Amino acid sequence: MASDPILDLAIIGGGVNGAGVARDAAGRGLAVALIEAGDLGGGTSGASTKLIHGGLRYLEFGDLALVRKSLAERDRILRAAPHIAWPQPFLLPVVPWGRPALVLRAALFVYDALAPRRGLPRTVPVDLRADPAGGALNRTLTRAFRFHDGWIDDSRLVALLARDARERGARILTRDPVVEAKRTEGGWVLGTRSGERMSARHVVNAAGPWAERVARDILGLADPPALRLVQGAHLVTRRVNRTDEAFLLQQPDGRIVFILPYERDWSLIGTTETPVEGPDQPTVTAAEEAYLLAAANAVLARPLTSADIRHRFAGIRPLVFEPGKSSRETTRDWRFVDHRGAAATTIVGGKLTTFRRLAEALVSALFPRTRPWTAEAVLPGGAIPDCGGKTARANFVLWAQALARRFPDHDPRIVARLAGRYGAEAEAMLERGLGAKRGGLFEAEIAHFQSHEFAQTLEDIQWRRTKVGLVDFEPQAPGRIASGRRAAPEPRVAISPSCGRSA
The missing domain is CATH 3.30.9.10 (D-Amino Acid Oxidase, subunit A, domain 2)
Incomplete structure (x- = not known):
């Protein structure tokens, strides 16, 4: 029997769009589940050119609206x-x-x-x-x-979006693909490979390049979008x-x-x-x-x-299918496909830069009585205090310098790396202690990725939560992580970040 209560939204696909929709919807008080077949950001969203940009080349095709929208989102990110x-x-x-x-x-x-x-x-x-x-x-x-x-760390962006969604009440399931879906009077009943079953009033297909396959083979829809x-x-x-x-x-x-x-x-x-x-x-x-x-x-x-x-x-990249246009000419904007006779929407297209606007538009369309909230919200680790800098990044640099002064017993290069990876949460990590170093990472970092960022395998950590696979790890087949100091989820920031020097 399907679990109770009924979800407002079940999202299939844990890339940037799916995680963004889950975060937005959960923050509006909706009951949400995000279901990902592999690792978060393990597909297209973790294999980008790592840029948040307006799309200078889109000007050549006259797409001023997309450029303006993307530039505004670049500033927000x-x-x-x-x-x-x-x-x-x-x-x-x-x-x-x-x-x-x-x-x-x-x-x-x-x-x-x-x-x-x-x-x-x-x-x-x-x-x-x-x-x-x-x-x-x-x-x-x-x-x-x-x-x-x-520039942005694309894989970490997805993990932080999913974490923010979970902290706002969403369920996040990874490495547990949807294997069956049945329509009901009230929406859908979904079943995953692990045996999870859930009812949802609406399904969002955010499977990226697999979206056509999910719509046709999993959801059984007669009008899957062409990609x-x-x-x-x-x-x-x-x-x-x-x-x-x-x-x-x-x-x-x-x-x-x-x-x-x-x-x-x-x-x-x-x-x-x-x-x-x-x-x-x-x-x-x-x-x-x-x-x-x-x-x-x-x-x-x-x-x-x-x-x-x-x-x-x-x-x-799953682009909108536009007959007669080359790949270079095809729009990078998104489209929502609402399937006939089914409480389901498929996301087609979109850019890394515009994930927030996409999520806001979709959740507002599906639940018009809810209020958008993400325009000025920060992501986990992003709550950097005002240290007198003219921009958010300038404040981050000043704060990171102060962090190194606060912890003089640590190599300042290590403090800088932790600050750049975990943001404001690096302060609490340093307070609690880092533990032994294992394969280029401290035990506290491995525990953090497991407990807070949904990492389950070495590959998740080597190539998505970090890029230590380039130097400290030799490439190897994915395997389960030997737990070091796995911790229970904790508050986002245990210590209020400060710009001041240590006493």
């Missing part, structure tokens, strides 16, 4: 999660095979104009021969434009960025490729748009690797080879 998101400066070199400098400057002028006034620094021209960042580029390139977007699936490949290489600035590279085929500073010692190069037939087991192809290396080597002073690649990953 930077305020909500200053520990895992920060302003990212970019250099856009002027190249012979790309758009003329005047066209680039005009596009960036519009981009700046569409952004919130309290946002990031405006675009400026750069002489690459004199700028420190230009040393990484070959000497034939002399001009560029510096502009700003944002355009494209693979985005990424390479992690030796560090080629000489500063903290990223490069945005125009390509002869009209696309763009990013080279981002990544995890201090590395660079991240992406991405591609390769059409694929199915969503399972995305793998970087030889052609994609060659494409990305060629894009980088066309501008780098010291070329990369396959031997310089430390890690490869790919994700499948």
